[in-house]
Amino acid sequence: MDIRLLPVKFSRKDLPVGTPVVGMVGGGQLARMTQETAVALGIQLRVLAEGPAVSAAQAVADAPVGDYKDPETVRRFAAECDVVTFDHEHVPTDLLQSLEADGITVHPGPDALVHAQDKAVMRRRLDTFDAPSPAHQVVETPADVEDFAKRVGGFPVILKTTRGGYDGKGVWFVDGPDDAAIGTAFASGVPILAEEKVDFVRELSAIVARSPHGQAVAYPIVESVQKDGICVEVSAPAPGLAPEKAAQAQQTALTIAGELGVVGILAVEMFEARDGRLLVNELAMRPHNTGHWSIDGAITSQFENHLRAVLDLPLGSPAARAPYTVMVNVLGGDVDDMHRGLLHCLARDPALKVHLYGKSVKPGRKVGHVTAYGDDLEDVRERARHAAAYLTGAIDE
Numbered sequence: 001m002d003i004r005l006l007p008v009k010f011s012r013k014d015l016p017v018g019t020p021v022v023g024m025v026g027g028g029q030l031a032r033m034t035q036e037t038a039v040a041l042g043i044q045l046r047v048l049a050e051g052p053a054v055s056a057a058q059a060v061a062d063a064p065v066g067d068y069k070d071p072e073t074v075r076r077f078a079a080e081c082d083v084v085t086f087d088h089e090h091v092p093t094d095l096l097q098s099l100e101a102d103g104i105t106v107h108p109g110p111d112a113l114v115h116a117q118d119k120a121v122m123r124r125r126l127d128t129f130d131a132p133s134p135a136h137q138v139v140e141t142p143a144d145v146e147d148f149a150k151r152v153g154g155f156p157v158i159l160k161t162t163r164g165g166y167d168g169k170g171v172w173f174v175d176g177p178d179d180a181a182i183g184t185a186f187a188s189g190v191p192i193l194a195e196e197k198v199d200f201v202r203e204l205s206a207i208v209a210r211s212p213h214g215q216a217v218a219y220p221i222v223e224s225v226q227k228d229g230i231c232v233e234v235s236a237p238a239p240g241l242a243p244e245k246a247a248q249a250q251q252t253a254l255t256i257a258g259e260l261g262v263v264g265i266l267a268v269e270m271f272e273a274r275d276g277r278l279l280v281n282e283l284a285m286r287p288h289n290t291g292h293w294s295i296d297g298a299i300t301s302q303f304e305n306h307l308r309a310v311l312d313l314p315l316g317s318p319a320a321r322a323p324y325t326v327m328v329n330v331l332g333g334d335v336d337d338m339h340r341g342l343l344h345c346l347a348r349d350p351a352l353k354v355h356l357y358g359k360s361v362k363p364g365r366k367v368g369h370v371t372a373y374g375d376d377l378e379d380v381r382e383r384a385r386h387a388a389a390y391l392t393g394a395i396d397e
């Protein structure tokens with residue numbers, strides 16, 4: 001394997017005394033948005049980038065290019081950092097365990113992170129402390145899928161790859177024993193998890209930050225809308241959610257963070273089932289799309305609390321700044337030039353906040369998000385939706 005780190009422009013000894021260096025593996029938009037808050041706190045962010053011009057590499061001076069699956073590359077990258085953290089969850093567990101064995105601080109640690117990497121491991125572990133989950137079972141054959149369907153009262157059921165899925169890729173809705181999706185799922189070559197298809201009213205997300213000394217904070221519970229497996233819109237707080245349910249969702253996320261020993265942000269995707277249950281869908285241990293609203297809508301953003309947590313600094317208030325905040329993702333559409341619509345959007349709504357990720361447009365790709373906040377949910381939502389639709393070219397006026 002070709003081990004190649006592009007030369008960095010400066011080294012640690014050029015930085016002021018005491019400057020913490022946080023290494024983030026992965027150069028996507030999450031690392032890019034982390035840089036905004038790292039700059040404010042005087043923290044040096046170092047990114048292990050997939051290429052010289054990826055989203056975060058455009059914004060971070062110290063962004064060597066290398067393969068995050070190559071142990072020697074990651075070790076050399078980590079050697080200059082106080083702590084290593086992540087923009088994605090794809091670094092192999094054994095590689096991270098060997099870094100820890102070498103004395104490198106990794107947050108979240110591999111034993112926690114594996115629960116965000118492998119959905120079967122996650123389900124098994126959540127069952128040990130009775131975190132509420134949909135009925136589930138690892139399946140090995142089409143006959144297993146039929147047996148599972150019988151156990152949960154019949155089709156439809158959901159099949160998921162245990163590893164490597166994202167944005168709904170690796171999730172199949174199966175309507176019956178002859179559904180072609182069963183063959184597609186098993187052809188993926190990864191172990192498959194079957195789940196009851198939850199009849200949900202909506203999807204919620206609970207985000208908490210937890211630090212090594214055990215301090216934790218919980219953000220307001222948000223509602224997230226998914227389309228074709230991709231998060232498109234988030235409302236904070238989840239409109240109309242009963243306070244006891246919100247507290248229960250926060251408590252579930254705090255319990256999971258504590259049980260698993262998560263350090264940094266933990267996002268718990270949940271279903272609000274029609275029968276009233278709050279069920280855990282999946283976990284992410286990094287800043288999450290359902291927390292982007294917090295950059296403009298909360299006193300301390302998820303990115304700032306992630307940095308504070310991995311450095312074991314006191315956590316900041318997760319409280320909302322306004323009664324409602326709505327974030328709408330800007331997904332690649334017909335227009336290539338994301339700056340073309342800025343004139344209109346910024347002129348129409350001086351309180352709008354726009355975040356562009358420096359990514360070239362491909363259909364459905366997350367290239368940015370917009371946030372609006374205020375007292376009136378309908379107004380806030382209309383402003384955010386309008387801006388996202390205008391930027392992508394879905395509307396023109």
Ligand SMILES: Nc1ncnc2c1ncn2[C@@H]1O[C@H](COP(=O)(O)OP(=O)(O)OP(=O)(O)O)[C@@H](O)[C@H]1O
Pocket residue numbers: 134158160165166167168169170171195196197198199203226229230269281282
């Ligand atoms: N058991 C279930 N019952 C009903 N719908 C489900 C179930 N599991 C998943 N879904 C739907 O499929 C979407 C994607 O599933 P999941 O979050 O597990 O996949 P993913 O590809 O890993 O997602 P992400 O992009 O969040 O990493 C969910 O947001 C939900 O809309």
Ligand SMILES: [Mg+2]
Pocket residue numbers: 269281282
């Ligand atoms: Mg998901």
